[in-house]
Amino acid sequence: MAKGLRQGCSLSPPLFNIVGEILYLMLSKAVEKGLFQGFVIGKAENSTRLSHLQFADDLIIFCQANLTQIKNVIRMLRIFSVMAGLHLNLVKSKLFGINIEDEVLADWASQVGCSVGYFPTEYLGLPLGAKRNSEALWDPFFRNFSAKLAGWKASYLSLACRTGKVVEFGSFEPSGWVWNVQTRRNLYDWELVQWMDLMSKLKDIQLSELVEDFLSWSASRDGLYSVKSCRNTLASEFGGSVLWIQGVWMGLAPPRVEAFLWQLAHQKVAVKVELVKRGIPLRDDILCPLCKKQEESVQHLFISCNVVWELWNKIASFWDISLVLPHDPPSLLSSLGNLEIYSGSHLLVNLES
Secondary structure: OOOOOOOOOOOOOHHHHHHHHHHHHHHHHHHHHHOOOOEEEOHHHHHHOOOOOOOOOOOEEOOOHHHHHHHHHHHHHHHOOOOOOOOOOHOOEEEOOOOOHHHHHHHHHHHOOEEEOOEEEEOOEEOOOOOOOHHHHHHHHHHHHHHHHHHHHHHHEEEOOOOOOEEEEEEEOEEEEEEEEOOOOOOOHHHHHHHHHHHHHOOOOOOOOOOOOOOOOOOOOOOOOOHHHHHHHHHHHHOHHHHHHHHHOOOOHHHHHHHHHHHHHHHOOOOHHHHHHHHOOOOOOOOOOOOOOOOOOHHHHHOOOOOHHHHHHHHHHOOOEEOOOOOOOEEEEEOOOOEEEEOOOOEEEEOOO
């Protein structure tokens, strides 16, 4: 015991509870002696006086707006510090006031040696002091989301470019705007193709020093993004929207299934061949787990594998369908609308690419 307890020792929780109970008794005794007061919740016989709240190693103490009571709280905490051998760190402590002028609150905090806190604030990860349905109530969630988004961007963009402003992806030279987009890591082969395609589209775009950065979606009249405008733009660029309307976003399956079909249409399903392209070491284990004969690619796993082909035949025989599968999944999805009815009980599915 003379050497203290290590982290994770089984004696730590009960000892912490014992010390916490002593602090609770000291605070309760101080309120009983009138050294400071909390506030009353409820009315008459159902009322309860709340003087403090303990959350593990965090403590909230309530007292009246009186400098004497604040000093009594500090004195009591110093006594507890001497008794328990624990250090009282007033630098990390904050004094919050309700309906008190900022100058008065700052003077009191200076006299006791702590800092000033302001509402609304965040305590133990939750908003505190904000009005219901106010914007301040949602600030912690927005900050957490922004922090996660910033971490995601930091994985792909350079430190100089991860804020996302257009002006940070290049510079104005005497000859005009020059793009300079950098990445934090080396690109894989399949990413390099996309990178070259992006740069070929950016090279003809010139910026003006007289216009500030702003968000605008050119595919819609109001400048706001919508899924419909995006789909229409892609359809006009790639010669029709058959793939998306008839093959993927048909509304006949749960969203997670449609999202999987979207990945399949782009042949970006995480099969073993794609994982190797992304730099994930699989050693020599890249064969199809069903047939154990060929590499597990998107085309093989969903079309040409012998086991999968037997499954397609069973589905076709169950629905009394004659079908010929195309050579790749995107062609399969694009051809789902080409169902030709030849009789009341027989369908011929012409899915040749």
